[in-house]
Amino acid sequence: MKRGQQGPPYTPCKLFYDGLECLTSGDYLKTPAGSAYLIERVRINRNRPYRQHLECVRWPAAEIPEGARVFPLHWYPRNRRRARTLASIRGP
Helix, strand or coil: CCCCCCCCCCCEEEEEEECCCCCCCCCEEECCCCCEEEEEEEEECCCCCCEEEEEEEEECHHHCCCCCCEEECCCCCCCCCCCCCHHHHHCC
């Protein structure tokens, strides 16, 4: 499966959620493109209290029950550190 494609429904996945909302298990996340995720487990990062580690299940957006708490999910690229190269390890 290519990056950016939604997987089959009811498959588990892990996500990071940056936000001040208090997410709990049983809440839903929905993207502007129509993908939805059911949150099964939430863990708050010790060093970054705004970052929540989520264990989710991909969920069909049409099957989200009435009255459920639904939060928006916007994807953004993750900034990764550049790997150390041999030249940077050696020094000047």
